[in-house]
Amino acid sequence: MKHLNLYKIEKYIILICIFTIPLHGIVTNYMRHNPALWNHFFHEYYHIFFYDYMSLAMIIAFGSFIGLVFHICKNARKTADFKNAKITHQAMQKQQDELENLKDMIMEKQAYIDQHLDLAMELGKNAQYEEMAVLISSLTSHVKRNYPDSFCKNALLNTLLQEKKIVADQAKIHCQFHIILPEHFDSYFSDLTITSLFSNLLDNAIEACRLCDPAQQDLFISLATDYQANMFIVHMQNSKNPKEIFAHHTTKKESRVLHGHGLTIIEDIVSQYHGTCKWLDEENSFSSQLLFQLPND
Structure with missing residues (x-):
């Protein structure tokens, strides 16, 4: 006062x-x-x-x-x-909501499979083998149709990658994921960290592809993870419009402000693990390389 x-x-x-x-x-x-x-x-x-x-x-x-x-x-x-x-809070709230949706999706899918497996076992106990074979065949078709890709052993990350791939496929963006995770990945990274990190990375990549020339047919996103000793490595490369010059915390439209701010969130996560970020604008493509220092077991 x-x-x-x-x-x-x-x-x-x-x-x-x-x-x-x-x-x-x-x-x-x-x-x-x-x-x-x-x-x-x-x-x-x-x-x-x-x-x-x-x-x-x-x-x-x-x-x-x-x-x-x-x-x-x-x-x-x-x-x-x-x-x-305020922007950071909105971004974190978005990631929290996405995490809850992914968990619900995993539970629903798992409940569906468990329910049909229990029913198949019950049919087997009652010697109803024909019905059991039909049910298992139906369940197999359902899994192939609704779980076309399995990228890693972590259920949350696998579901997130599946959902982002669906979004990318709708935009005619070719996705290639090569995911190798350390043994104790679940204990190193919380569910919210996994969601925030990979969701922001892929959202930025999808947005960059959408800003490319509509006539361009070879849009792509390539995401790979690996680990060496106590370092977890994330490398992603995606198409981008050469006219879109990389500016660290800016976006072209107000509606994309959360995506632009996502770089800050990614850097904050990396800094928590005493790691490094490297962003490289290569005119027609954009590369992201993240290094995380993991605790020694």
């Missing part, structure tokens, strides 16, 4: 000086051209004090102006920080 009142006082001082100082100049100039009027209002020994007062007023006005500029800059910085915090 004290700073707010000081801010208001400084504004009033500046406004007063804006109007009074030019007015004083006009009046003084008029009186200087009328010596009789000047001598009537000012005695000679008042002149020195008069200019001292005006100098003091100018100093106060200048100081108030500097203070006002300082407050404006400070408020602008607070606004920018608040905006960034």
Whole structure:
């Protein structure tokens, strides 16, 4: 409250000086051209004090102006920080919602398979082998139709990759995933970390492909993971429009602000594992390489 009142006082001082100082100049100039009027209002020994007062007023006005500029800059910085915090919160909320959806999807798929396997076992116990064979054949067809690709042993990451591949296929983007995970991957990375990391990477790649020339037919996303010693390595390469120059935290449209901000989220995750990020713009393609330092077992 004290700073707010000081801010208001400084504004009033500046406004007063804006109007009074030019007015004083006009009046003084008029009186200087009328010596009789000047001598009537000012005695000679008042002149020195008069200019001292005006100098003091100018100093106060200048100081108030500097203070006002300082407050404006400070408020602008607070606004920018608040905006960034809001965007980060929205991005994290988006990742949290996506994580919950993926978990629900995994549970639904697993429940469907478990239910039919239990039913098949029950048919086998009752010697209903023909019905059992039909049910297993139907379940196999369902799995092949709804689980066309299996990329890794981690159910959450595998489901996320499947869903992103469906989105990419709809945009006619060829996806190639080669996923090798360390033995204790689940204990190294939380579910939210897995979702945030790979979802942001693939969302950025899909967006970059969509910004390419519509006539381009060879759009691609290549994602590979591997590990060596205590380092987990993520490498991704995707198509991009050569006219789209990589700018670290910017996007072309307001609706894509979460994707652009996703790079910051990825870098924050990597920094938590004392790793490094490398972004490389290669005109027609974009490469991302992430290194994570894993704890020694």
